[in-house]
Amino acid sequence: MMHDIGLYLYANAEGEKRLRVMVGGGLGRTPILSQQIREDLPWQHLLSYVEAILRVYNRHGRRDNKYKARIKILVKALGIEAFSAEVEQEWQHLKDGPAQLTVDEYQRVADAFVAPTYQLLPDDHLNFGSQLMAFPDFARWVSRNTHAHKVPGYVSVTLSTKPGPETPPGDLTAAQMEAVADWSEVFGFGEIRIAHEQNLILPDVRKTDLLALWTLASEQGLGVANTGLLTDIIACPGGDFCALANARSLPITAAIQARFNDLDFLHDLGDFSLNISGCMNACGHHHIGNIGILGVDKNGQEWYQITLGGAQGKSASLGKVIGPSFSAEQIPEVIERVVHTFVDYREVDERFIDTFARIGIEPFKERVYPPCEEQLA
Numbered sequence: 001m002m003h004d005i006g007l008y009l010y011a012n013a014e015g016e017k018r019l020r021v022m023v024g025g026g027l028g029r030t031p032i033l034s035q036q037i038r039e040d041l042p043w044q045h046l047l048s049y050v051e052a053i054l055r056v057y058n059r060h061g062r063r064d065n066k067y068k069a070r071i072k073i074l075v076k077a078l079g080i081e082a083f084s085a086e087v088e089q090e091w092q093h094l095k096d097g098p099a100q101l102t103v104d105e106y107q108r109v110a111d112a113f114v115a116p117t118y119q120l121l122p123d124d125h126l127n128f129g130s131q132l133m134a135f136p137d138f139a140r141w142v143s144r145n146t147h148a149h150k151v152p153g154y155v156s157v158t159l160s161t162k163p164g165p166e167t168p169p170g171d172l173t174a175a176q177m178e179a180v181a182d183w184s185e186v187f188g189f190g191e192i193r194i195a196h197e198q199n200l201i202l203p204d205v206r207k208t209d210l211l212a213l214w215t216l217a218s219e220q221g222l223g224v225a226n227t228g229l230l231t232d233i234i235a236c237p238g239g240d241f242c243a244l245a246n247a248r249s250l251p252i253t254a255a256i257q258a259r260f261n262d263l264d265f266l267h268d269l270g271d272f273s274l275n276i277s278g279c280m281n282a283c284g285h286h287h288i289g290n291i292g293i294l295g296v297d298k299n300g301q302e303w304y305q306i307t308l309g310g311a312q313g314k315s316a317s318l319g320k321v322i323g324p325s326f327s328a329e330q331i332p333e334v335i336e337r338v339v340h341t342f343v344d345y346r347e348v349d350e351r352f353i354d355t356f357a358r359i360g361i362e363p364f365k366e367r368v369y370p371p372c373e374e375q376l377a
Contacts, residue, residue: 001025001033001316002288004071005053009043017043023053023083024075027282031318032072037084043106045091047099052091056083116189116204121153123207131211138214140267141225146210153207159200159222162232164261165254167221169235170198179220187213196285197234199227224263230272230339231257234285238278238295239302245278247295247302252276252331259332260339269339271351273312288312290352291338292319293331304331308338308364309356317353322365334368341367 006022019041025034041049053071060078062068075083132139146155159180162169172180184192184202187209193201200222205213217223226232233256236242238249253276260266275289286292292307304326307319326334341364346355356364 001314002027002031002285002312003034005050006034007046007050012040019043019046019049021049021053023087024072024080026070026072027285027287029067029280030070030072031282031287032076033316033318034072035075035080037080037087044101045095046101048094048097049087049091051099052087052094055090056086060086118151118154118204119206121151121206121208123152125153125208128207128210135211137225138211140263141214141223142210144225144229144267145227146205149204151204154204155207155210157202157205157210157213158195158227159202159217160224160226160232161199161222162226162257163221163224164231165258168250169233169253172222176220176222179216180222183213183216197227197232199232226263226266228271228273229266230260230269230274231266233257233274233276234289235276236278236283238276242278242283244281245295246280246297247278247304248328249276249278249284249293249295252293252295252304252328255328255332256335259336269343269352270349271353273310274335275310285312286310287318288316289319290356291335296325298325302328304328306334306338306368308361309353311353320361322361323369337367338364 001022002025004023004026006025008020008022010018010020012018019038020036021038021041022034023037024032026032038049057071057074061071061074078086132142145158145160147158149155161167161172180192180200180202184190187206188202188204191203193203195201202213214223233253235249235253236245238247238252239245240248240250256274266272272291273289274291274293275284275286276293276295277284277286278295280294282294286294286307288310290308290310292310294305294307296303296305306322306326308322309317310319311317342352342355345359345363346352350358
């Protein structure tokens, strides 16, 4: 929902492939969530419909101003109904042309994606259950860092690249990368995927191999059970490496990870996203983090603006600015106050984003911006 064009593929009641088409999303200087312009589009028309969107943008888009040369600006200016009508009119000239996909073309491409040779395995295994009981840290890692697989006996595994404040998120050494490459072959089919959260995915791991993989990953600092938790931070390189940045991101990340170093507490908090960008270009996707941090420049000094309530996925939302920005030294305390406000107000097993939707931003603002005698140090 935060892209110029978003496509959601699904099967209708008859099992036919259909597309839901969204347009006009984007983060950066002007964060906007996309809006739906087409439902139930047959997959055969994918290319022609996207081409129609691009033709309308090329005809009416703001080519005169690089800051406004985005589909989201055009959609906002025309309105979604007018933009949709233009696209539908343009599509009538394209829909049955050479860009229409065929079953033969679909099958030609599909034949290039050959499924691995999976073993016939039971989904539950006595030894695996015994391992979960014998090694609590392993069981916790399995609960956070593995995900269901369509083939019985297999899971996909997330290797967290956020072990703690000593290492910038997403950074790996050559030795670690060599180790991951080896694991992809020993415990899978030689495939590694990169998640936008800056973690690594091994998509086809047998459950019976999980303990061995976790043991090796822990030795390499890649076995931390924090996927989807507060310290699984998405951060851009910031002022340490990027010439566009207004402020540094990595020291802020390290300070937050150092403050929240109790894994039991993090697991009690549950699903929680924190994203950091060093400038308004939003490479760290701070707008859609449950907690977002944006680095800003004030008279040559680095300050940080906080947003709350962002989320990604089908229920995406943009975070709301809670108030004036903070210095780098204040950020860990600010985050702690936000977290403890959530703890005080949450209902049983409620996620942060659900608590925020229920109580709104005011309780967080009151805790973060206290009376003068309780001001942040």
